[in-house]
Every structure is written in C-alpha cells, then in structure tokens.
Amino acid sequence: MPLLTTPITADLVRGALELEPTDAGLLPHRLPAWARAQVPEPQLLMAESQPSGVRLCFRTAATTIELDTVPTKRVYVGVPPRPDGLYDLVVDGELVDQGSVPGGGAIVIDMTKGTFKDRPGPAGTLRFADLSPADKDVEIWLPHGETTVLVELRTDAPVDPSPGNGRPVWLHHGSSISAGSEAAGPTTTWPARAATLGGVELVNLGLGGSALLDPFVARTMRDTPADLISVKMGINLVNADLMRLRAFTAGVHGFLDTIRDGHPTTPLLVVSPIWCGIHEDTPGPLMPATDADGNVRFEASGDPAETLFGRLTLRVIRRELARIVAQRSDRDPHLHYLDGLALYGEADAARLPLPDDLHPDAATHLLIGERFADMILGSGHVFDIA
Template sequence: MNTAHPTITTPVTPALLRGFLDLEPTAHGLLPHRLPARARRQIPDEQLAMAEAQPSGVRLAFRTRATTVELDTLPTKRAYLGLPAPADGVYDLLVDGRLAAQSTVTGGNVRTIDLASGAAELTEGPPGTARFTGLPASAKDVEIWLPHTEITELIALRTDAPVELAPDSGRRVWLHHGSSISHGSNATHPTAIWPALAAAQGGVELLNLGFGGSALLDPFTARAVRDTPADLISLKLGINIVNADVMRLRAFVPAVHGFLDTVREGHPATPLLVVSPVLCPVQEDTPGPLAPDFTQGTVRFKATGDPAERAAGRLTLTVIREALARIVEQRAADDPHLHHLDGRELYGERDYAAWPLPDEVHPGPEGHRRIAENFARHVFATDGPFAARPDRAPD
C-alpha cells in the first residue's frame, strides 16, 4: 500500500457486492454463493456445490479516488489429477466500466479432482492478496470481478482513499442460467466470459447463474430464479442433460414445462428467453454420457452413447433443440413475453470452422467473444426480445 497515504480498511458487506444470491460467513470472511442456502441444502452432488460457489459474475462495486486497491482473499482452486496445474485465477479491476488492471492471488486451497472417478481431495493453503496500483487519482467507479473458476472467500478490502458505495446504475438486471459455457469454461478472465461481454454490450447488470456441468433442470434452481428480482431472464438449457445422460425425452419435456412454470410464478410477464444448445459436433446426434479422453495429452471429451437409441428416447442436441422449439411455440400462444433462440445462432457451423472447440465441448476465448456478439445482435437489438422499452415496468 502507498505509504504516503493512510491505509483504509473497508469491511466487505453485501452492499459492496453484486451478482450473488447469498453470503456465507466463514472463519476467514465472507463466501459469495450463486444459489441461496435453501437450494444448497438440496444439492445432490459435489459438482454443483463447487460450481455455484465459484463466483462467476460476482464483483465488488464502489466509488473511490484510491490509486492503490488491495483485496485479501482465500481462494479454493481446482486442479485435475494427472494434468498440469491450472494458472491462478484472474481478478479484473474495471474503472468506469473499462478493464484497467488485473491481478492474481497465489496460494490458497487446492481441490484436486480425478476426472475418471469423480473423487476429489482438498489441500489447504494460506490466504493471499490481489493488488492493484497506479490507478487514476480522480473520483471513479471501480468494480473488481472475482475469478470465475475459483471459490473465493473475501477477507478485507484496503485502499489509500475512502470508499463509497457505487451509485445505482439504473440499468436493467439480466439473470442468466446456463451450463459450463455460461459459467465461463476456457475463458481467460472473468469479464471475458460470454455473459459478461454480452451484458456490457447490452448495457445491463449481469446476474450469472451459469453452473458448470449442472444446468440440469433442478427444481431448486428454478425456485432460485423465481425468487430473484430481475428485469430480463434467459435460460440456456439442454447440453448438460445430454452429456450427463440424466433424462429421456419423456422426462425432459415435462421437466422443461415445470421449470418454466416455476419461473413464471415469480416473473409472470418478464421477458423470458429459452436458448437451446450451441453447436457441439460430438453430441449433435450421439447421446451421452460424455467421457474424458486423455489420448492427446490434454483433456478432451467424447460422447459414448449409441445413436441408434434415439428412437427409444435417448437425447442428443438435435433432439433437445427440436423439443425446446416445440415447447416454446406451444407456451407462447398464452405467454407473449416468452421467446426462443436456437443456440446455433450464437455458435454454429461457421463459428466452429473459424474457432473450433479446444476440448470438443467448450469454446475458447474467441468463441466466448463470438457468442457474446451474436447474443447482443439477436437479443439486445431494437427488435430483439430484450430490447429496451421505457414504457414497460418490471414485475
């Protein structure tokens, strides 16, 4: 910290945070969650428990003249048995909405996952500090976006000038639910995940409920969406259902209806967009489950189902897209604020040819940018389902 100015410690409180649904007090500080406590008590597996605690889209927001900012945290990082250790997660600092600095926190806990068995082992480590220096001395709005793939316990915020709460932006709140692509898999830093990029282009406040491997139509997730204030809602559904092989067509269709029914209980007239899966060649016409493939020295994925079993109700991305289109068409007759978007409009054949999926399932950084651009073009455009309509009040 700059010794020419006194160090000011500001408690991390809910008023300083955006993009979360719950805060859990810990021995070190506060742990942001993206599902409420009631929902977390119903989580049946470690995958979702880990994913919802990773703060994708969660950020601190404040106003200050500080030139130096420090954030003490205890990260819990994810590693995979037999693969190189991943890089430390990135903290993005934005000044007046623009990326101005980045930092990392070394150390912390490490959860090592065996992809073959699903077993995980936790190794504990010390807290660390994300430090940002050389910021402009003028009054400015600052956001610190937390690493999207590291569980992050918030300990202390220190600055060399006082901190004030950020003013209300007046922007609409966009709640998005989806899978690992929405969570940010393979994006290099938290404001480079496609929902963050799309939110910036659309001029909205993001609340990201993208959960890696866990967009499985869980009723407790539907209730969380139902009970959360939002001006715009999108649901990107289907790919995890296929790659986990958790349903057949007979169960999938009523499960989607039930999910939408629950959301509509709390948001009867909010613009609601159902998005089907983006292109993923290994699952277009081959059912899951997915299995990791290490034969090329890095983790890739392959579908292991039998395409012949589609006739018996086994799900593929092609089947899912057709079902979602039918469901939305049927419901839209009585729900004029319900919309559908084919995910291949976000990432399709031409996008795959230009920017292939590095692991056959998740896009790389350029893929995230392309998805965001296409989403903004289709959804936030003046004739899109999320177009600004000043005369329309939220639910």
C-alpha cells in the same frame, strides 16, 4: 500512507445471491443455502461457489487498492496445472488491469473416479496501484472459475458503495459454457461480454455440469428480482445422460412454470445448445480422455440408434425446445426462443473449433457474447431495453 480497511458487506457485492460468513471471510454463493442443501453434490457445490459474474463495486478516489482473498484452485489429477484465476479491474466501465492471487487452497478432482478432495490454503493479496486520484466507479470482477473467500479490502482513500446505475437486471442460467469455462477472464465470459455491450446488470447462474432442470434452480430464479431472464439448457442433460425425452419435456414445462410463478410477464428467453459435434447425434454419457500432450478432451459414449427410444442428443433437444416454446407462446407472449446455432454453429466450429470438443475457447466466448448482445439485448429485439 497506511491503507484504510473497509469491511466487505453486501452493498459492495453484486452478482451473488448470498454471502456466507466463514472463519476466513465472506464466501459468495450463486445459489442460496436452502437450494444447496437439497442436492449437496460436490460438482454442484463447486460450480455454484465459483463466482462467475460476481464483482465488488464501489466509488473511491483511491490510487492503490488491495484485496485479500482465499482462492480455491482446481487441480485435475493427471492433467497439466491450470493458470491462476484472473481478477479484472474495471474503472468507469473500462477494463484497466488484471491480477491474480497466488497460493490459496485447492480442490483436487479425479475425473476417472469422480472424486473431489479439498486441500486448504492461506489467504493471498491482490494489489492494484497507480490509479487515477479522481473519484471513480471501481469494479473488481472475481475469477469466474475459482471459488473465492473475500477477506479484507484496503485502499488509500475512503470507499463508498456504488450508486445504482438504473440498468435492467439480466438473470441468466446455463452450463459451464455460460459460467465461462475457458474464457480469458471474468469480464470476457460470453454472458459478461453480452451484458457489457447490451447495457444490463448481469446475475449469472451458469453452473458447470449442473444445468439439469433442477427445481431448486427454477425456484431460485423465481425469487430473484430481474428485468430480463434467459435459460440456456440441454448440453449437461446430454452429457450426463440424465433423462429421456418424455421426462425432458415435462421438466422444461415445470422449470418454465416455476419461473413464471414469480415473473409472470418478464421477458423470458429459452436458448438451445450451441454446436457441439460429439453430441449432435450421439447421446451421452460424456467420458473424459487425454490426448498425447495430457490435455483433457471429451467423448460421447452413447448409441445414436437409441434416440428412437428417447435418449437425448442436441438435435433432439433443439427440436423439442422450439416446439415447447411455440406451444407455450400462444398464452405467453413474453416467452421467446433462440436457436443456439445462431450463436455458434457448425460453420463457426470449422473456424473456431472447441479445444476439448466441448467448451468454447476465449475468442469464441467473445463471439457468442457479441452475437447475443446484437440479437437479443439491442433495442427492438427480444429484450427491448431502450
């Protein structure tokens, strides 16, 4: 039978804040156009267009589903090729299949020079077959680290937008760790795993290399509907050696003030960095290196003695975030703090070391997600969703 084509419209897409029409199709964004225009920096634009947490959601009796997309792979100069990004097929809440779209375009990144070059490519097709003919809720989670233009959806039965499930919306902002760097797939990034276990709808504003207390991110969060909000901050500020303690303190207050302008009583959680040995006591900037096998590793290049003059380390940031939240919570009873070491600490690092000395591996993403769900999303905890 010929497959039916269903136009991809906003009511089929969750987790994106904007869908940009392009010549090829619709490009999901996790920051709106006005925010992207303020700092059109290649790292940020790449990170926000990577659809971590973005998924197609619909109800259908289809046994065959095809999705045409134009993926943009990441190619790092001098580094072994990365595997193609995975699309996770979730049916009635269960992961039942995975697939990839080969080919597509690429963004070629030279970390030693800080350059980004686009290499266009054609669309490809993702295909899932032999599904149950019963009516079912289908989610196709897009590759969390692969910019993806949505071109065409085809099925062998009609498609309707999924009805609302009534789950609370969890809005989260963080770094590449929150975006899912090195996770096994889009449903096993730690926020996606936590959202599944905790019964919430995820809007993931994890931005690789770009969790920098940017005011436009705070304003985006202010204007985005949410029942639960969390902000995980610190690692990118140390990586980039972007500011000193005085500016960090003011920046955190300003970021939280802006969120509160739109969400005055929404439960708001501040999460400090997980363990990262290279930056616990050594400031940035972060420098890339390669090991004997050509794999990327990272090193901290700052001087620990300069913390006396306000340079940031992870220990400094955890201490200051705890102090800021304690100070503000006297007048903001819905503001809470979580020490990131409770999600992944020094003892965890001995058992599950960071492969590149910066990012958790796939197993650690699951661990962090499970701990967050247990400590934060369960009934009676910070985000009481029962």
